[in-house]
Amino acid sequence: MNLAIRDIGRSAARFLLTAFGIGLLTSGSLVMQGIYRGIVTDATKLVRTVDADLWVVEAGTTGPFAETSRVPRSLADRVAAVPGIEAARAFALASETVTTGGRRQTASLLSLDLPDDGGWLPLQSGRLLRSAGEIVTDASLGVPIGGAVAVGGEMLTVVGLMEGMVEPSGDPMAAVTAADFRRIQAYRPPEAVELARAGGDSSTGEGAGLSAVTASVQPGRSLAEVLDRIRTWPDVAVLTRDDQLSLVINGRLERLRKQILLFTGLLSVITAAVVTVTIYAMTVEKQHTIALLKLMGARDIIVLRLILDQTGLLALSGIALGFWIEATVAPLFPRRIVVDTGAALQVSAIVVVTCLIGSVAGIWRASRIDAREALS
């Protein structure tokens, strides 16, 4: 005989309403977690896509994802010459304003040194770069294949579309040839050139070098050995893939993570308060029944089960409703929401623990009920 379920049946409407409230709070936590994980996925997408064993960056910096890193063009050849290196590739990334059909937006440009045509990019449709004047963009830029993109004085034609290549900010990424990249970097609008001349500045913003050099280590060769070797060079710093990933996550996303953690904590506190009030009220309502159980000689565990079962049912229905609400609203969000097993388990565990904490007041109240109260 499950007393908890029988009792809930009596006040089903209130129970469902509370479960729905917990469901809303749970879905809030899920969405927050999902947004965070979505942002992490986006932020690490490039590092994971490039999939390099090593990132050689400017000395004293933590690489192009954290700050400005400048290395000379010749660095790629120097790295390639290190014993144990399989291949080294120039890596250049810059944020540019692009104009598409009269609309201006920011995009991150990635430079590709042909014949490296970016075969590792997640191409969705179209083809890779073959020559200057072409651009492969993330589909979210909104220009179809064959469309034109104006950037830094160049007019490029979209030849391929990628999927999921976006910055944590949501800006799309695009790949251009190194030649176009240099021209775009060197470009200054005519007015700026005029101004610079008037001010006596003769520099025309000479195209800067690379952001970094990425490299892969030959199979069977020790990564540490190669690392040690390059670390002796005074003009560069070296990061492994894991360094780079944790830099992106811990450096760029630390505040965001704290924000989301705090928000989830806040939702948990509200959940605990809702559960506390509900379970406490349900216990007070059952006061007479609990006294009767004690009078009839029921063990404490029976009274405890009565309360814990109700708490558990509340938590479970809340979690179930929470997932349902999350699945319903997630498509309405403009950003990617990634609710993986880890997020699901984490949020569920938080709700269960929160509900258990919420039941403490009810249990405490029940423990203070005297059997003789059944007689009054």
Added chain:
Amino acid sequence: MTAVLTIDRVSRVFESGGERIAVLDGASLTVAAGEMVALKGPSGSGKSTLLLIAGALDRPDDGTVTVAGMRLFPDRHPESALRALRRRAIGFVFQKANLVPFLTAAENVELARFIDGAPRGEARVRARELLTTLGLGERLGSLPSRLSGGEQQRVAVARALANRPALILADEPTAALDGARGRQVLELLKGAAKTGVGVLVVTHDDRALDLFDRVVSIADGKIVRDGEGSAAAGRSKAVTFSDTEQS
């Protein structure tokens, strides 16, 4: 016959507002197995207090109390042992039926077996059997709110009997019922006594005294009269206790 309840020179003193009131003052009472005993007395004479002490729900200040072979006072037992005694050896019936409002009649009876750890199936059979015997075979699935006062009280009697207790303690079980229904409830308790249960009933109802084997009167915390009731074999119904009637 073996005693299922022995209360010997028990005292219970309450303090209120610095004043000490001896509610029970050396009261002694025995209920044997199979015996149905009435406890009468004026309001405030200590009847309910005596029942609480017999039911392991209160402790006296002096004397000895033994229920179903377990000495409750002056010995001390942990709360868990007292609960075990209550669920196994004592059945309670009160003025109000005190049923669990969200359980059906049958489930209220099953509850007693459930608390004692009986298997579900067995508890069900026992509940059905008892309620049918008590004339409630048609109301097994009814919630207490759908039952009349008399029906509720019969469910309470069935619940008290569910675990085959040695002792039933009933505090004015007929007070909320009309004469006929009150008598019906006492007859059910009498039936239980015939199967060997010791039954102690606090009652004001003189009309049903013929059902009792013994009538005990209490006044000012003392047993003032302890005599055979009219149900005792061969006794005339002339024995009355009008001198100790409630005030």
